[in-house]
Amino acid sequence: xxxNKPELPAATISDLGHADSIITISPQAVVANWRxxxxxxxxxxxxxxxxxxxxxxxxASQLAPHLxxxxxxxxxxxxxxxxxxxxxxxxxxxxxxCAVLILGGCHPGQEDEMLAHDITPVIxxxxxxxxxxxxxxxxxAKIAAAxxxxxxxxxxxxxxxxxxxxxxxxxxxxxxxxxxxxxWLMSHLSAAEDDCDPANEAQLQAFTALxxxxxxxxxxxxxxxxxxxxxxxxxxxxxxGIALYGLHPAxxxxxxxxxxxxxxxxxxxxxxxxxxxxxxxxxxxxxGYNGTHVLKRDSRVAIIGVGYADGYxxxxxxxxxxxxxxxxxxxxxxxxxxxxxVDATDIPAARLQTADTATVLGDGYHLARMAxxxxxxxxxxxxxxxxxxxxxxxxx
Amino acid sequence: xxxNKPELPAATISDLGHADSIITISPQAVVANWRxxxxxxxxxxxxxxxxxxxxxxxxASQLAPHLxxxxxxxxxxxxxxxxxxxxxxxxxxxxxxCAVLILGGCHPGQEDEMLAHDITPVIxxxxxxxxxxxxxxxxxAKIAAAxxxxxxxxxxxxxxxxxxxxxxxxxxxxxxxxxxxxxWLMSHLSAAEDDCDPANEAQLQAFTALxxxxxxxxxxxxxxxxxxxxxxxxxxxxxxGIALYGLHPAxxxxxxxxxxxxxxxxxxxxxxxxxxxxxxxxxxxxxGYNGTHVLKRDSRVAIIGVGYADGYxxxxxxxxxxxxxxxxxxxxxxxxxxxxxVDATDIPAARLQTADTATVLGDGYHLARMAxxxxxxxxxxxxxxxxxxxxxxxxx
Numbered sequence: 139x140x141x142n143k144p145e146l147p148a149a150t151i152s153d154l155g156h157a158d159s160i161i162t163i164s165p166q167a168v169v170a171n172w173r174x175x176x177x178x179x180x181x182x183x184x185x186x187x188x189x190x191x192x193x194x195x196x197x198a199s200q201l202a203p204h205l206x207x208x209x210x211x212x213x214x215x216x217x218x219x220x221x222x223x224x225x226x227x228x229x230x231x232x233x234x235x236c237a238v239l240i241l242g243g244c245h246p247g248q249e250d251e252m253l254a255h256d257i258t259p260v261i262x263x264x265x266x267x268x269x270x271x272x273x274x275x276x277x278x279a280k281i282a283a284a285x286x287x288x289x290x291x292x293x294x295x296x297x298x299x300x301x302x303x304x305x306x307x308x309x310x311x312x313x314x315x316x317x318x319x320x321x322w323l324m325s326h327l328s329a330a331e332d333d334c335d336p337a338n339e340a341q342l343q344a345f346t347a348l349x350x351x352x353x354x355x356x357x358x359x360x361x362x363x364x365x366x367x368x369x370x371x372x373x374x375x376x377x378x379g380i381a382l383y384g385l386h387p388a389x390x391x392x393x394x395x396x397x398x399x400x401x402x403x404x405x406x407x408x409x410x411x412x413x414x415x416x417x418x419x420x421x422x423x424x425x426g427y428n429g430t431h432v433l434k435r436d437s438r439v440a441i442i443g444v445g446y447a448d449g450y451x452x453x454x455x456x457x458x459x460x461x462x463x464x465x466x467x468x469x470x471x472x473x474x475x476x477x478x479x480v481d482a483t484d485i486p487a488a489r490l491q492t493a494d495t496a497t498v499l500g501d502g503y504h505l506a507r508m509a510x511x512x513x514x515x516x517x518x519x520x521x522x523x524x525x526x527x528x529x530x531x532x533x534x
Numbered sequence: 535x536x537x538n539k540p541e542l543p544a545a546t547i548s549d550l551g552h553a554d555s556i557i558t559i560s561p562q563a564v565v566a567n568w569r570x571x572x573x574x575x576x577x578x579x580x581x582x583x584x585x586x587x588x589x590x591x592x593x594a595s596q597l598a599p600h601l602x603x604x605x606x607x608x609x610x611x612x613x614x615x616x617x618x619x620x621x622x623x624x625x626x627x628x629x630x631x632c633a634v635l636i637l638g639g640c641h642p643g644q645e646d647e648m649l650a651h652d653i654t655p656v657i658x659x660x661x662x663x664x665x666x667x668x669x670x671x672x673x674x675a676k677i678a679a680a681x682x683x684x685x686x687x688x689x690x691x692x693x694x695x696x697x698x699x700x701x702x703x704x705x706x707x708x709x710x711x712x713x714x715x716x717x718w719l720m721s722h723l724s725a726a727e728d729d730c731d732p733a734n735e736a737q738l739q740a741f742t743a744l745x746x747x748x749x750x751x752x753x754x755x756x757x758x759x760x761x762x763x764x765x766x767x768x769x770x771x772x773x774x775g776i777a778l779y780g781l782h783p784a785x786x787x788x789x790x791x792x793x794x795x796x797x798x799x800x801x802x803x804x805x806x807x808x809x810x811x812x813x814x815x816x817x818x819x820x821x822g823y824n825g826t827h828v829l830k831r832d833s834r835v836a837i838i839g840v841g842y843a844d845g846y847x848x849x850x851x852x853x854x855x856x857x858x859x860x861x862x863x864x865x866x867x868x869x870x871x872x873x874x875x876v877d878a879t880d881i882p883a884a885r886l887q888t889a890d891t892a893t894v895l896g897d898g899y900h901l902a903r904m905a906x907x908x909x910x911x912x913x914x915x916x917x918x919x920x921x922x923x924x925x926x927x928x929x930x
Contacts (some may be wrong), residue, residue: 156614156647158638191843191871191922207616216749216872217839218552219922242554242810242839242872251552263811292821292835293875294811316922329824337825339677385634414638415659425688428725431734439688443613443638447587447917452910455851473911475587476612476638517871519845522777522918528586 143401145501146378149410149530151494152455154294157528158443159411160475163196163442165204167404171382179372179452186212188379190220190241190360190385195274195449195520196407197381198224200531205382212237214260214377218248221257239284241294246524249273253281260284260324262294263385265305269313274317277452284322284356289344290337291328304353322375323349323357329370330363331387342370349373361385366399380517383407390510399508408500409527412443413462413493425479426471431456433470439482440467442496445476449523450498453512454478461502463489537542541897545806545926547890552870553924554839555807555894561600563800566777570798570845573769582608584757584775586637591916592779592803594620596671599627601778607635610656610773614644617653633884635811637690645669647678656680656720663700663711668677669816671715674930680708680718681751684752685735685740687724694740701747718771718923719753726759726767727783729792731733738766743768752820759783762795776913786906796902803916804896805923808839809858809889810873821831821875822867827852829866833879836863838892841872845919846894850874859885 149160154164168190173449189198202213202224213236215221221240223390228236237258243266244252244259253258261267263282276282285304288295296304304531307315325345329335342359349357356374362381364371380387384407386400418437425431433439442460444450455472460480467480468477478498482490499508509516542563572581583606585594592895593895598609602877609624609632617636624632633654635637638787639662640648648655657663657679670677681700684691692700703711721741725731738755758777760767764869776783780803782796787793815835821827829835838856842844853869856876863876874894895904895915905912 139539152643156618156644158613160616180588191841195843195870196635212699217554217922219554219924222552223883244706244810245810248547248552288813290820290825291823292813292815292819292829293870293873295836296817297813328820328822332824335824337820383801394583412641414641417684417688417693419688419693423688424686427687428728433688441689445587446914447591449918452914474689477915479687518848521871522845522920524918527922528615 143311146405146408146532148408148497149290149495151158151412151532153528154412154495155528157526158414159409159448160529161523161527162408162410162532163200164404164406165354166532166534167384167406168201168477169204169380169534170194170404171384172210172378172405175362175376175381176379178365178375180367183372184212184301184375185210185381186214186375186377187477188214188377189224190379191219191521192384194379194517195523197529197531199427200482202227202534203233206231206233206236210236212375214241216240216242217250218257222251222255225257230326237300237415240409243294246269256323257259257416258282258284260286262296263285263298264296265270267318268370271315271317277463280319280516281317284324285320286324287348289348290454291326291339293326295325299327301348302351308352320355323352323355325359326340327364330361330367331488332431333393337368338367352391363508364528366396374531383507383520385505385516389516390506393472405500407505410495411498413440413496414443415441416482416490417441420525426455427474428472435483437481438490439470440480440482440490440496442478442480443476444498444527448526449519451514451519451522452509453510454512457511459503460496460498462496463493466502467496539800541803542804542928544804544897545891547808549924549926550891551924553922554810555805555844555923555928556927557851557923558804558806558863559596559798560802561597562928562930563646563780563802564592564597564778564850565604565689566602566800567780567802568604568606568774571758571772571774571777572623572760574761575765579768580608581606581772581776582610582773583774584610585620585776586610586612587607587917588616590776590779590864590913593655593925593927598623599614600930602627602629602632602865606632608635608771608775609852610635610637610902612636612638614653618651619645621653625755640666649701652762654678655716656682658682658692660692660696663714667711669714675713676715677713678715678717681716681722681748682720683744684812685721685723685737685744689722691721694799697744698747703745704748716751719748719751720757723755723757725782726763729789734763762792765839779916781901781912785912786902801896801900805840805894806891809892810839811834811837812878812886822851823870827867832875833878834886835866836876836878836886836890838874838876839872840874840893841870843871843920844922845915846874847910847915849906849910850904853907854904855899855914856892856894858892862898863892889898
């Protein structure tokens with residue numbers, strides 16, 4: 139990553155208030171990342187934003203209006219709950235014309251509320267297609283929809299056979315689909331971050347073939363990985379998610395070219411926590427639950443106010459590090475529910491004495507590294523951030 | 535576990551509303567567990583309740599009033615934020631006389647709010663002791679406090695030397711501690727769930743010795759594991775946490791005696807999720823991100839509306855199971871952010887066709903098993919439950 143990439147400012151102890159940790163979020167970084175991703179595709183390709191799971195944990199209602207200000211017109215969430223909340227935030231910020239799509243589809247009984255809030259379903263099954271088509275005909279109105287076809291995830295979406303059947307209905311102007319106004323044909327990549335996975339080419343071919351059967355509908359295949367993979371994957375709309383939040387989907391395993399791309403993504407988050415206590419401990423003493431770390435030397439141990447209940451994953455015990463006064467300090471012992479213990483022995487005493495917070499994520503210890511240390515992906519770290527840490531949105 | 539242990543009722547599809555999953559919580563089970571834990575110690579031993587991390591993810595403000603109704607007088611949380619929220623819930627339910635203690639201690643600048651909300655600090659450091667003592671003397675008031683001494687965690691609390699120094703101050707009626715009214719002497723067990731860890735006996739001895747130096751203060755050592763370990767660990771107050779929520783701290787590794795105890799703990803939670811789609815897939819097709827599962831036979835795959843953003847840990851991919859219409863179905867492929875894929879091939883078609891939800895936790899797939907499948911402890915599963923699932927509290 140470029141050395142001059144701007145870091146988010148450290149939170150001060152007074153920012154913490156009554157909480158023991160604080161997550162600082164930069165809407166400006168998210169907007170910059172959206173602009174970078176948009177710059178990768180041609181001007182005729184729309185760049186949507188995936189803000190499901192509460193904007194990957196960073197706040198859909200707080201971030202989407204900024205993206206809409208920047209020109210984003212189409213937002214994806216998972217459930218009707220998320221869609222209604224987002225619709226409210228867009229309306230309140232004067233962006234009611236933006237489209238909100240629910241990836242999970244419209245489930246029986248949700249139709250009225252979905253339409254009342256001007257939410258567009260992503261149709262994943264023939265049942266959804268028929269139910270919504272019938273409803274539209276009964277009302278004499280057109281229901282806008284996206285058609286989602288599975289091309290290799292075996293997850294949500296119509297299968298190949300259903301898609302072929304649907305193409306015929308659309309071509310023949312069958313009454314079944316008469317009430318629906320299909321705006322997008324979509325599919326989802328299963329391994330877009332992996333340069334070596336042949337699934338990318340296979341899915342691209344399958345989607346290209348499919349698309350030919352729906353010549354009048356805009357098409358969309360690319361998640362963040364697809365957007366970063368190049369023009370062949372862009373079609374009419376890209377749908378980046380994780381990269382908006384500053385993480386390259388390849389994480390710490392990025393190739394050289396991916397690392398170059400990652401250099402253009404701005405970190406959108408940092409996480410600082412209160413130093414609850416600093417203690418001296420003797421060689422041979424055990425640290426934390428079940429004594430999984432035994433001190434090899436007389437040590438200074440700092441106890442930091444984040445634990446797994448805050449979303450600081452338990453898998454980070456004895457693996458991660460924090461940064462105190464510019465010095466890295468390794469996490470020793472298990473992660474507790476509300477705190478972690480770090481070895482602060484090598485931090486100059488004068489620096490340690492005046493420190494009141496530790497950076498547990500960000501500046502010096504980045505998301506890709508945390509995910510690797512936890513044996514997972516940054517997506518899980520972000521979406522699992524707890525509600526106990528205070529959240530601070532930087533002004534734009 | 536006893537075969538007749540009552541399960542929480544399954545949520546219906548209409549309970550889900552606009553959400554894709556629902557967490558059902560039984561305050562009655564939490565109260566029953568508190569009563570069981572209280573029954574293990576003598577009537578002169580108080581049984582407190584640890585409701586930090588929002589009641590281990592199940593809702594401190596919803597559960598604490600029920601515990602107070604049942605006779606619980608003392609509650610522990612971690613931070614001032616949590617304490618103020620809990621104080622409000624106790625006040626609103628007519629339980630303002632209950633004590634609320636903050637385990638993290640009182641940090642500089644928090645004193646006024648702490649006292650204004652009648653919150654009792656757990657004093658972990660000499661600095662906290664001196665600061666609060668000075669404040670009390672300035673105000674001419676007594677500040678109630680608990681004194682926390684570390685006996686083998688190397689985490690929060692005074693160390694042995696500081697404790698010895700403090701004992702002298704208390705014995706001599708030193709002005710330093712004059713303003714403080716120490717009500718409890720506390721320590722915390724590091725491996726209470728482990729029958730074989732010598733730390734239990736070592737901590738018990740260290741605490742017993744300490745206690746002798748503070749003869750006029752009530753003492754407390756036992757978390758859930760200590761409470762279940764037997765009378766030697768109970769002293770004047772037990773402080774169960776995890777067991778209140780229905781999980782024996784030994785989890786799936788429980789000894790025979792621990793399993794018998796676990797049989798007395800009522801499950802407090804179940805989690806049901808929407809079946810988003812059921813699809814047929816062919817042998818050889820890959821499932822989920824990066825195709826980590828390849829179907830060995832023509833299969834029926836059900837897509838369920840929980841993912842890691844809901845707190846369904848990513849580590850459960852290719853390991854866990856769900857229950858659909860009374861049949862267990864293994865999770866195949868990776869856990870996605872918003873969904874999981876399960877192999878539903880062996881579920882009779884007629885049963886599957888009418889099923890609209892899957893049980894992802896509870897009835898047939900219990901917390902201890904989920905924690906084991908995820909390679910973690912049930913504490914992390916509970917406290918990491920996301921905010922996207924709907925929450926339903928059963929009437930008491």
